[in-house]
Amino acid sequence: MNKTTLVFGASLKPERYSNIAINRLLDNEIEVLAYGMKKGAIEKVEIDTDLKDYKNIDTVTLYLNPKRQEEYYSYIISLKPRRVIFNPGTENPEFYSMLKENNITFEVACTLVLLATNQY
Template identity: 65%
Template sequence: MKNKKTLVLGASANPERYSYKAINSLTAKEHAVVAIGQKEAEVAGVKVHTKQIPLKNIDTVTLYLNPARQRDYYNYIISLQPKRVIFNPGTENPEFYQLLKVNNIRVDIACTLVMLATNQY
């Protein structure tokens, strides 16, 4: 399995949140994970940062932020030049799809957890 360095945006230390489950699933499948959320925490050995930190070689950004909250991250995500951005259920954002496509970043409207469970990640 090819390791895909993934940024989980909207990360939470609450075990009931999908971002928490995604971090656990990604690390279990041996993907390198970086996480940014509202509160500093640690999930599955991954530090949750609260600021937009400089990153390199990000393959995938998986979103757990509603469209209004995504706006603060448009330029940041584009600057990372990931291969793709996954819009999980509830994060769909046609405005952002267009910006990503103009910057040659693939848009996946999917569920990270399902993709991992079915080996389509």
């Protein structure tokens, strides 16, 4: 099954959870795409700083606080992912409702925990 994951809010800083998640996703042989504010690479994953028309995204895992998510609602919905993961600190009931209306499932969970417990 395709598990291509878009890490949304990717950071070049190795101590950031988005950076750690990219590395763990790669360790689990999951195809990773990344969007962030600064261009660069984490391992072999280039961080895009412009919004691309990605295809076949299974999961969007969020690392942006709810206020910063607002400008990306339509974009994320347009990608038609199977699910969106709201990592700790990204919980957003307003966005949950929009995802439900568009038949996109969501989880309030931690990507790192899901990977570590084979629930990803």
